[in-house]
Amino acid sequence: MMNKKKPQDILVAARNHYEDVICPNVDDWESTSEYPRAAAAEAAKHGLLGIYSPEEYGGQALSFEEGIPVFEELGKGEGLYAFSFSMHNIVTFAICSFGQQELRDEWAPKLIAGESLGGFVLTEAQSGSDAAKVHTRAVINEDGSYTINGSKAWVSLADVADIYLVVVKTSSKSGKDDIAMVAVPKDTQGISFGVPYDKLVSPFLPIADMFFDSVTVPESNVIFPPGKGLSGSLMAIDIARTSISAGCCGLISSSLDLALTFARDRQMFGQSELEFQGIQWMLADVATDLEASRLLYKHASKYLGTPEGTVAAAHVKRFAPDAAQRAAATCMQVLGGAGLLVPSAIERNYRIAPVMKMVDGTTEIQRVVIARSLQKYAETLPPIPEQECK
Numbered sequence: 001m002m003n004k005k006k007p008q009d010i011l012v013a014a015r016n017h018y019e020d021v022i023c024p025n026v027d028d029w030e031s032t033s034e035y036p037r038a039a040a041a042e043a044a045k046h047g048l049l050g051i052y053s054p055e056e057y058g059g060q061a062l063s064f065e066e067g068i069p070v071f072e073e074l075g076k077g078e079g080l081y082a083f084s085f086s087m088h089n090i091v092t093f094a095i096c097s098f099g100q101q102e103l104r105d106e107w108a109p110k111l112i113a114g115e116s117l118g119g120f121v122l123t124e125a126q127s128g129s130d131a132a133k134v135h136t137r138a139v140i141n142e143d144g145s146y147t148i149n150g151s152k153a154w155v156s157l158a159d160v161a162d163i164y165l166v167v168v169k170t171s172s173k174s175g176k177d178d179i180a181m182v183a184v185p186k187d188t189q190g191i192s193f194g195v196p197y198d199k200l201v202s203p204f205l206p207i208a209d210m211f212f213d214s215v216t217v218p219e220s221n222v223i224f225p226p227g228k229g230l231s232g233s234l235m236a237i238d239i240a241r242t243s244i245s246a247g248c249c250g251l252i253s254s255s256l257d258l259a260l261t262f263a264r265d266r267q268m269f270g271q272s273e274l275e276f277q278g279i280q281w282m283l284a285d286v287a288t289d290l291e292a293s294r295l296l297y298k299h300a301s302k303y304l305g306t307p308e309g310t311v312a313a314a315h316v317k318r319f320a321p322d323a324a325q326r327a328a329a330t331c332m333q334v335l336g337g338a339g340l341l342v343p344s345a346i347e348r349n350y351r352i353a354p355v356m357k358m359v360d361g362t363t364e365i366q367r368v369v370i371a372r373s374l375q376k377y378a379e380t381l382p383p384i385p386e387q388e389c390k
């Protein structure tokens with residue numbers, strides 16, 4: 001069993017994983033459709049697959065505030081590889097914190113050791129942003145087992161993960177009170193996957209539809225019973241939004257380092273490119289965006305799991321991916337034509353940044369969440385005194 005590390009040692013482990021595993025291999029990963037399981041197993045040896053899980057199962061038992069900066073380190077290398085670790089860690093945390101003893105004892109050690117990987121399955125083809133509109137149906141049998149029929153879309157680590165937390169509807173009633181979450185091991189009879197989507201980024205991360213044909217799991221696999229499934233999913237999503245935003249900081253930081261190094265060494269008009277004030281101001285704006293995104297994700301990570309967590313996560317998920325997209329474009333411009341050459345970190349970051357605006361809730365949905373809280377707040381404000389209206 002892996003020894004618990006101090007939070008700063010986990011960050012060093014993440015940085016080493018970025019430098020020693022992601023950087024030298026990412027171009028090869030991009031040329032295949034194979035998820036780099038050996039790299040994930042290597043990360044597990046250093047505690048990166050059990051960040052929030054209890055020590056008794058070999059986890060690092062870090063708080064979100066301590067653990068989420070890991071995704072900034074990993075996001076320097078490849079944002080969607082970092083995302084797959086974020087999802088796995090959230091699934092492992094949910095199993096350890098809300099799963100029943102039998103499920104925890106069976107799966108937590110394997111997930112933390114990287115022998116198994118976890119996936120989160122919420123999105124459906126007809127209801128992406130409208131996550132509460134779940135059509136995948138589970139019938140609860142007399143012995144408490146669940147029999148699931150339906151299909152899901154955009155399942156990351158499709159056919160690679162060994163266990164999936166699946167969000168299901170348990171009656172034909174309208175509303176959200178019957179939504180539940182169950183753990184479904186990949187080898188359960190009746191599961192199948194579609195052909196992985198052909199996409200702009202990260203071919204090594206399979207994302208596909210997932211089909212359920214009378215898939216039955218025992219009552220002991222229920223993570224959140226009917227009535228708790230939606231709130232449980234939303235809590236997981238808040239953690240995911242904050243982690244993705246930390247990954248965006250990694251993307252901004254690696255883009256900025258590359259642009260600074262390039263501009264420092266590139267000579268033109270008798271001086272270094274970095275001497276031009278126009279270039280300095282472009283990079284200064286990137287640095288401000290990085291600082292702001294970092295402060296927002298660190299703030300959100302303190303509030304996850306509290307009533308303030310959802311809006312704090314929405315603020316950073318609204319801001320950081322846009323900042324990452326601006327940073328990638330600016331830094332590419334600083335490299336001139338060299339920024340267009342493939343493969344390179346800058347063109348990879350340029351392709352990955354817009355994906356960050358979609359995954360785990362789009363930028364627009366974050367505005368919806370923030371605006372709802374503003375509406376509630378507006379109701380608490382007293383009327384403007386008459387003389388001030390004039």
Ligand SMILES: Cc1cc2nc3c(=O)[nH]c(=O)nc-3n(C[C@H](O)[C@H](O)[C@H](O)COP(=O)(O)OP(=O)(O)OC[C@H]3O[C@@H](n4cnc5c(N)ncnc54)[C@H](O)[C@@H]3O)c2cc1C
Nearest residue numbers: 120121122123128129154155156358359360361362364365
């Ligand atoms: C790389 C990647 C990996 C993913 N992995 C997973 C996974 O592992 N598991 C999983 O369950 N899901 C996953 N998803 C799905 C992801 O969560 C959804 O893509 C996301 O929630 C948006 O849904 P959609 O793509 O259907 O967009 P839609 O909901 O169809 O939205 C289309 C457009 O309309 C906008 N829009 C929607 N509603 C509003 C509104 N009220 N106001 C204004 N604009 C609005 C959106 O912002 C967007 O621009 C993944 C997605 C990506 C891109």
